[in-house]
Every structure is written in C-alpha cells, then in structure tokens.
Amino acid sequence: MHDAFRDEVRNFLEQSLTPEILEGGRRMTSVFAEKSVSVAWQSVLHAKGWVAPSWPVEYGGTGWNEAERYVFASECAKAGAPSLAPMGLKMVGPAIMHYGTDVQKTFFLPRILSAEHYWCQGYSEPGSGSDLASLQLRATSDGDDYVLNGSKIWTTHAHVADWMFCLVRTRTEGKPQAGITFLLLDMKTPGITVKPIITLAGDHELNQVFFDDVRVPKANRLGQEDDGWTVAKYLLTFERGSGGAAAGLKANLDRLRNAARDLAEDTAFQAKTAELAIRIEAIEMTERRLVAAFSTGQSVGPISSLLKIQSTETMQQLDELAIEAAGLYGLVRQPEVQTAGSNAQTIGPPEHMLAMPRYLNNRAGSIYGGSNEVQRNIIAQMMLGL
Numbered sequence: 020m021h022d023a024f025r026d027e028v029r030n031f032l033e034q035s036l037t038p039e040i041l042e043g044g045r046r047m048t049s050v051f052a053e054k055s056v057s058v059a060w061q062s063v064l065h066a067k068g069w070v071a072p073s074w075p076v077e078y079g080g081t082g083w084n085e086a087e088r089y090v091f092a093s094e095c096a097k098a099g100a101p102s103l104a105p106m107g108l109k110m111v112g113p114a115i116m117h118y119g120t121d122v123q124k125t126f127f128l129p130r131i132l133s134a135e136h137y138w139c140q141g142y143s144e145p146g147s148g149s150d151l152a153s154l155q156l157r158a159t160s161d162g163d164d165y166v167l168n169g170s171k172i173w174t175t176h177a178h179v180a181d182w183m184f185c186l187v188r189t190r191t192e193g194k195p196q197a198g199i200t201f202l203l204l205d206m207k208t209p210g211i212t213v214k215p216i217i218t219l220a221g222d223h224e225l226n227q228v229f230f231d232d233v234r235v236p237k238a239n240r241l242g243q244e245d246d247g248w249t250v251a252k253y254l255l256t257f258e259r260g261s262g263g264a265a266a267g268l269k270a271n272l273d274r275l276r277n278a279a280r281d282l283a284e285d286t287a288f289q290a291k292t293a294e295l296a297i298r299i300e301a302i303e304m305t306e307r308r309l310v311a312a313f314s315t316g317q318s319v320g321p322i323s324s325l326l327k328i329q330s331t332e333t334m335q336q337l338d339e340l341a342i343e344a345a346g347l348y349g350l351v352r353q354p355e356v357q358t359a360g361s362n363a364q365t366i367g368p369p370e371h372m373l374a375m376p377r378y379l380n381n382r383a384g385s386i387y388g389g390s391n392e393v394q395r396n397i398i399a400q401m402m403l404g405l
Contacts, residue, residue, distance in 0.1 A: 025090050032098040035063050044101035048220055048357055048373055049380035052101035054137060054179045061103050061134040070132055071108055078116055078124070079132045085313040089306065092263030096270055104176065106138040107131040111184040111203070114254045118201075118242040127203070139206070141171040141185030141228065142251070151186070152195040152248070156230065158187035158202070163237055165189070165202065167210075167230040177213050177226040180206050184254075190245050201247030203239040210234075220376035221354030255389075264330040265303035271337050272296060278370035279344035291340055298333050302326065321401040324394035331384035331391065338378040345371035349378075 040063075043056030051057075064070040072088045074080030083091065112131045115123055130136040147154045156169035167187060177183065183204050190198030206213075210233035216225040242250040272295060282288045305326050312322075342349045348367035355363045356372050365372045385391040399405040 021086060021090050024087055025094065028091055028094045029098075031067065031069075032094060032100065035067070036060075036098055036100055040101060041099050044099045046357055046361075046373065047101060048222060048376035049224060050102060050384075051104065051175060051224060053358070054104070054176060056101050057104045058134045058137065060101050061108075064103075065133055070103075071112070073109070074112065075116070078128050085310050089263065089310045093266035096263050096266035099270065104137060106140050106175075106180075106184070107134075107136060110140065110254050111138055114184070114201075114241060114250055115203075117253060118250050122238070123203070123241070136181045137176070137179060139174050139177045139180035139183045141174060141177075141183045141204075143173045144170060145172050145227075151251075152199070154186055154188060154199065156185070156187045158189050158200060158235070160189070160237075161234075164234040165200075165237060165240075167202075167204075167233040167235060169230055171228045171230075172226075173216070174213075174226045174228050175224055177206070177228050178215060178223065182206060183228070184241070186247050186251055196248040198245055199247040199251070200244050201241045201250040202235050203241055204233070204235045208233050208235065218380060220357075220379040221352060222357065222376065222380065224380075263306070264326070265299055265306055268299045268302065268330065268333055268337065271334070272299060274370075275337055275341050275344065278341065278368075278374075282344060288340070288343065295333060295336060295340070298329065302329050302333065305329070321398045324389075324397045325402075327388060328385075328391045328394050328398075331381075334381055334384055335378075338374070338381050341371075341374040342378050345374040348372075349374045351375075 040056065040060050043052055043059070047056075052060075061070055068079075069081055069091070071079055072081045072083050072091055076082045081087075108131060112128060115127050115131075119127070127136065131138070141156075142151060142154075144154045144156060156167060156171065158165040158167050165187065169187075171177075171185070174183075183206055185202045185204055186199050187202055188198055189200040192198070210231045212229040212231070214227050214229070215223050216227060217223055218225060241247075272292065276292060279288065279292075305322065309322060309326065345367075348371040351366045351372075352375075353363065353366060353372060354376075355361055356365050357376055
C-alpha cells in the first residue's frame with residue numbers, strides 16, 4: 020500500500036545522506052548524535068520539508084498519516100541516518116503549539132524547524148530525579164521577570180544548547196505539583212553556568228546547570244503560572260514515543276553479526292542472536308499494531324509501555340552480546356575515536372571500538388522516558404488488573 024512512498028523515501032536517503040552524516044550516525048554511542056551531526060542532517064531534512072513529520076501542516080509538518088510517518092522513521096533507521104535532537108522537534112515544539120501564545124509560536128517554531136535554536140531540557144535536579152514534583156529551582160516574581168536560583172542536573176547537551184525549557188518552583192505551599200511553572204529561557208542569559216558531567220563512556224553529553232539570579236521574562240512562560248506540571252505531562256507524551264525502534268534494533272543486530280564473524284561457528288552465541296532476532300520481529304509487530312490503532316483513532320493504552328520495555332531491554336541485550344564478541348578489545352578505552360571525523364588509529368578491530376561506550380550509555384535506556392519498573396506497574400494495573 021505504501022510501496023511508492025517507501026521508494027521515494029529510500030531514493031531521498033540514498034541521495035541525501037552524505038558520507039560525513041553517515042559517519043556521524045555510525046559513531047553515535049547513545050540516543051543523541053553530536054550537535055554538528057544532528058544539525059547537518061536536520062538542515063537537509065528542513066530543505067526537503069521533511070524535518071517534522073508529526074507536526075501539523077500549518078506549522079511546517081508534512082501532512083503524512085501515521086503509517087507514512089512509521090515508514091519514514093523505519094527507513095531512516097535502516098539507512099543509518101543519525102537521530103535528530105528530540106528536545107526541540109519532538110518535545111517543546113508540540114508543547115509550544117498547544118500552550119504557546121501567537122507571539123511564542125511565531126518566534127520559536129520556525130527556529131526549531133531550521134535548527135537555529137538547539138534545545139535542552141531542564142527537569143531533573145540533585146535529589147529530585149524520579150520525584151520530579153519535589154524540584155526546588157526557585158523562580159521569584161520581580162516585575163516582568165522571574166529571578167531563578169538553584170540548579171538542574173543530567174542536562175543533555177546544555178553545553179551546546181541555545182535555549183532550555185525548564186520547570187521551576189513559583190510556589191511552595193500546597194501540593195508540590197501545583198507550584199511549578201514552565202519557562203523557556205535563553206542559555207546566554209547572565210548568571211547561567213554549565214559544568215560538564217563526563218560519563219563512564221568518556222562522553223561529554225550530560226551537564227549540571229547553575230542559576231544565580233538569572234532573569235527570565237514572564238513573556239517566556241509557557242502556560243499559566245503554577246500550572247507547569249500540566250504542560251510537562253503533555254510534553255512527556257511526546258518524549259515516550261518509540262516509532263521505528265524495530266528498524267534501529269535490526270540495524271544494530273546486523274552490525275553485531277558483522278562484528279562477530281569470528282563467532283559464526285559458535286552455536287551458543289548464534290542461538291543468542293537468533294533469540295534477539297525473534298524478539299525484534301515481535302517488537303516490529305507490536306509497532307505495527309500501534310500504527311494501526313493510531314490510524315483509526317483508537318487508544319493504545321498500556322501497549323506503548325510494553326513496547327518501551329521490550330525495545331530498551333533488547334537494545335541492552337544487543338550491547339551485552341557486542342561486548343562478548345569484542346572480548347578483550349571491549350575493555351580498551353579510546354574516547355577520541357568516538358568523535359565524528361576523528362582519524363585516530365583504533366586499538367584492535369574498528370568494529371569493536373564503540374562496543375563498550377554503547378553498552379555503558381545505553382544502560383540509561385531502561386530509565387529515561389519513564390523507568391521500566393514504572394512501565395511494568397502500568398501494565399500490571401491496566402492490562403492485568405492487579
């Protein structure tokens with residue numbers, strides 16, 4: 020039914036994915052590509068008009084239906100395209116469409132599409148990770164501004180971001196959720212300090228951000244004061260999307276099999292890869308069920324929680340097998356070879372150089388977007404009635 024569209028997408032990807040962009044995709048060690056790689060690919064998609072498939076047409080979307088968006092995501096994953104930074108396109112963009120003023124929409128949405136604005140997410144704080152409602156970054160009203168004091172932590176790409184969408188506390192009495200406000204703030208504002216958090220894999224992806232009397236105009240508030248929790252919950256529904264996960268997992272499985280050619284006669288190892296291949300096929304069938312449900316306006320209920328668990332845990336199992344295939348080479352620490360464009364000589368076979376960084380970074384997969392333990396509770400309540 021969608022063969023012509025699939026062919027169109029494949030032809031575009033073959034012509035548009037330059038060797039430099041593909042290399043950036045190959046060297047990804049987490050769900051986030053380097054900013055330079057992500058922005059380069061986003062610029063190509065923006066010129067084509069395909070940068071925001073899920074956005075409404077009036078804001079720059081493609082007008083594709085659910086099945087076409089799934090085909091596009093799957094083909095991008097198969098082709099090895101790097102992921103686009105989700106904080107602008109998939110998270111704050113839809114929130115601005117829903118809650119923003121006309122002035123906010125006019126200013127922010129075109130700049131999100133073009134990648135002129137690169138975003139980070141200011142949610143977690145020291146001591147307020149999973150319990151997000153306990154956040155303490157204080158925003159005090161002062162005329163037309165809020166004055167911010169406090170910090171955010173685990174802030175992905177804050178060191179290269181132009182803007183942050185941020186949850187702050189504007190009221191301390193009553194329910195914790197009722198005193199939170201959602202702000203959009205310029206990262207060049209005086210008083211903001213970004214300090215790196217280097218991961219076990221040697222990547223600088225995460226940061227802690229400190230706010231010292233940072234003034235943010237109230238015109239940059241999204242939604243009503245003290246009602247940021249509502250905006251945050253709306254945004255979270257976009258963060259948890261998983262379209263096209265199976266295609267990415269299949270690509271990772273192919274990469275694993277190529278790296279593990281020396282284990283072609285190892286029946287135990289081959290049995291493990293075969294088991295994962297079956298699981299990935301099951302994930303793909305689940306994705307297609309979701310696409311069919313969305314296409315007819317049905318509620319998918321807890322199926323998305325089931326898909327999130329299976330996708331992230333299968334990804335982690337693939338990483339474990341990649342470490343097994345790498346053997347002692349998996350222990351070599353060479354962060355310099357992880358950067359796109361690096362010409363550093365690898366120690367050992369190049370196909371094993373990123374096995375350990377991917378393993379370490381992807382441990383977070385079962386935590387972000389709602390931990391898998393939380394997803395299992397949702398399934399227990401909504402599917403099993405426990």
